[in-house]
Amino acid sequence: MAEFMAQGKNPxxxxxxxxxxxxxxRAKKITKAFARLLNNAGVEFAVLGTEEGCTGDPAKxxxxxxxxxxxxxxxxxxxxxxxxxxxxTTCPHCFNTIKNEYPELGGTYEVMHxxxxxxxxLKEGRLTVEGGKFKGKRITFHDPCYxxxxxxxxxxxxELLQKLEVELIEMKRCKTRxxxxxxxxxxxxxxxxxxxxxxxxERTEEALETKPEIIAAGCPFCNTMMxxxxxxxxxxxxxxxxxxxxxxxxxxxx
Amino acid sequence: MQYIPNILxxxxxxxxxxxxxxxxxxxxxxxxxxQEVDSSDHKxxxxxxxxxxxxxxxxxxxxxxAGFLHFIVYVGFIIINIEVLEIIIDGLFGTHRIFSxxxxxxxxxxxxxxxxxxxVFVSVIVFWIRRNVQRLKRFMSPExxxxxxxxxxxxxxxxxxxxxxxxxMNATDVPFQDMNSGNVVSKHIAGWFNGxxxxxxxxxxxxxxxxxxxxxxxxxxxxxxxxxLHIILAFPNVYHGSVKPKGQFKNLESVTNExxxxxxxxxxxxAAPPEGAETPAKFxxxxxMDLSRVQLLNAYTCTECGRCTSECPxxxxxxxxxxxxxxxxxxxxxxxxxxxxxxxxxxxxxxxxLLDDYxxxxxxxxxxxxxxxxxxxxxxxxxxxxIMDMRQYLVMEQSAAPSELNVTxxxxxxxxxxxxxxxxxxxxxxxxx
Numbered sequence: 199m200a201e202f203m204a205q206g207k208n209p210x211x212x213x214x215x216x217x218x219x220x221x222x223x224r225a226k227k228i229t230k231a232f233a234r235l236l237n238n239a240g241v242e243f244a245v246l247g248t249e250e251g252c253t254g255d256p257a258k259x260x261x262x263x264x265x266x267x268x269x270x271x272x273x274x275x276x277x278x279x280x281x282x283x284x285x286x287t288t289c290p291h292c293f294n295t296i297k298n299e300y301p302e303l304g305g306t307y308e309v310m311h312x313x314x315x316x317x318x319x320l321k322e323g324r325l326t327v328e329g330g331k332f333k334g335k336r337i338t339f340h341d342p343c344y345x346x347x348x349x350x351x352x353x354x355x356x357e358l359l360q361k362l363e364v365e366l367i368e369m370k371r372c373k374t375r376x377x378x379x380x381x382x383x384x385x386x387x388x389x390x391x392x393x394x395x396x397x398x399x400e401r402t403e404e405a406l407e408t409k410p411e412i413i414a415a416g417c418p419f420c421n422t423m424m425x426x427x428x429x430x431x432x433x434x435x436x437x438x439x440x441x442x443x444x445x446x447x448x449x450x451x452x
Numbered sequence: 453m454q455y456i457p458n459i460l461x462x463x464x465x466x467x468x469x470x471x472x473x474x475x476x477x478x479x480x481x482x483x484x485x486x487q488e489v490d491s492s493d494h495k496x497x498x499x500x501x502x503x504x505x506x507x508x509x510x511x512x513x514x515x516x517x518a519g520f521l522h523f524i525v526y527v528g529f530i531i532i533n534i535e536v537l538e539i540i541i542d543g544l545f546g547t548h549r550i551f552s553x554x555x556x557x558x559x560x561x562x563x564x565x566x567x568x569x570x571x572v573f574v575s576v577i578v579f580w581i582r583r584n585v586q587r588l589k590r591f592m593s594p595e596x597x598x599x600x601x602x603x604x605x606x607x608x609x610x611x612x613x614x615x616x617x618x619x620x621m622n623a624t625d626v627p628f629q630d631m632n633s634g635n636v637v638s639k640h641i642a643g644w645f646n647g648x649x650x651x652x653x654x655x656x657x658x659x660x661x662x663x664x665x666x667x668x669x670x671x672x673x674x675x676x677x678x679x680x681l682h683i684i685l686a687f688p689n690v691y692h693g694s695v696k697p698k699g700q701f702k703n704l705e706s707v708t709n710e711x712x713x714x715x716x717x718x719x720x721x722x723a724a725p726p727e728g729a730e731t732p733a734k735f736x737x738x739x740x741m742d743l744s745r746v747q748l749l750n751a752y753t754c755t756e757c758g759r760c761t762s763e764c765p766x767x768x769x770x771x772x773x774x775x776x777x778x779x780x781x782x783x784x785x786x787x788x789x790x791x792x793x794x795x796x797x798x799x800x801x802x803x804x805x806l807l808d809d810y811x812x813x814x815x816x817x818x819x820x821x822x823x824x825x826x827x828x829x830x831x832x833x834x835x836x837x838x839i840m841d842m843r844q845y846l847v848m849e850q851s852a853a854p855s856e857l858n859v860t861x862x863x864x865x866x867x868x869x870x871x872x873x874x875x876x877x878x879x880x881x882x883x884x885x
Contacts (some may be wrong), residue, residue, distance in 0.1 A: 246880035251868030261843030298700035348699025383821030394770030
């Protein structure tokens, strides 16, 4: 972003990579796939790079409002400093926090989840999505809580999957009644409380009932949880967990 | 002497409505123990929610069987109130079926009440079977043992008895049966009384009429002690419910002020608080008084249907957390505080609080903030907001987060990521292929 600023240019959109997308090896693949799609569609985008910091979502959901607001204020100063208007992110948690919780703290931007952004590129004709290798594959989509229930977006990822000409099979609990993967509310960073079962295993079992070849996700944390679940069921050789963006990039051989 | 029934009726009415009013005032007083909330925004959307969610029952039908049966009981409840109005006028003025002068319209009304009464009776039986024979999982949770279970059944018995009395009262009413208009159901019941003398019939009719009326008054007063207050509070509760995206959690203003001060290079770090400044607010909630008025209204509105708990991922995987229990605990503690105020004039600390004495930390930390409970509630109750407020208290007032979360938070503070990675490595992915 600093380079754009130095050249006196404004990017079309800022790609908010997020912590998982920056550091987690699995999530980095999603980041790269999405970046390739942006390049492919000719979108001039920037990233904050080392100037990006955690949005504060896990801190807030863990009850640490102080830390959340510190992170929020620092990010807002950077974003406002660069006069950012539009943000796209591959993480529903970053998406929700920046979109809903930053405005009151002085940071108002147009914020889109990457599936929404890809859908709009598709509509504008800048991006083409074809089935290719995914045509006819059995795929189930796991709704991320922070995209679905939290922000009422159930259709964008599904429309993209339809464009891939996959056979989309819904799990019993989907959309408004979708079951959480178990990572939200800072659970990602702690051991679960005592119980009969881990939530990600419960959700994976439900996904496996649809006999999918691929479990599609739209969140790096869901992706981790579902991948772990698939591993715990020893199905990692036959079932892949993929982000919708990865699937599209893959279909385009990017 | 002839006015004795009228006087008795008036006395019963005054006692019944009076005691109910007294308890409702108590509910209002207790709700006002909570923190003030401003719900004056989005008026259009709020009314829209009341019409759609509360009046229209839009979220009840997500579960079609329960939704349909509930709809019958709900419509029955609303419509049969017209009959109650007639009973009150008759009782006060000694008239008999004052509305019958409406002629065929009256027949139509009473006829539809009778059909509804039968439908309500059948629905209530099905509800009873679901709770006691089929034993649906959501009615069998640990928090449903004892009083909550009995309470649920008592309400069903009440409704069965009231509907029966209504039909018997119509069946034994000789002039009404002679009118032969609107007695669609009761004429069949009247057959059972063939051979009974008119005097006895009249007596049965009077007894049924009086019991029906007294039953309604008792039921009205039972509401305050039961989970059944939702028949009134669902409406204001939906109105005051959130109109924001579910993912938007509130930002604490008290924290914003502190953080702004901290980040202001011109702030004087040694400045004393200005004269007369309010003492800083407590962060988060450890007792009912720290919660908002909407959250306390939520607690009184909850009818313990358990849809929240049955959708909760933590509960489904055997964790202790049950969103319904969060609401029940909040109400139980609020009632305890209420009794304390009644006894002492104002609240005397009793060494107890909502946290630990009612809601354990294990429950609070099991939540994934997925909003399934909020989505599931047919009357816009938000158990998640209470969980979040209590987490805030644990973390910001007590520094009592689970140790792994403390590590996460330290990481965020030091290197702006929940993991111990170097901030300078954030953009490394760009050059990795």
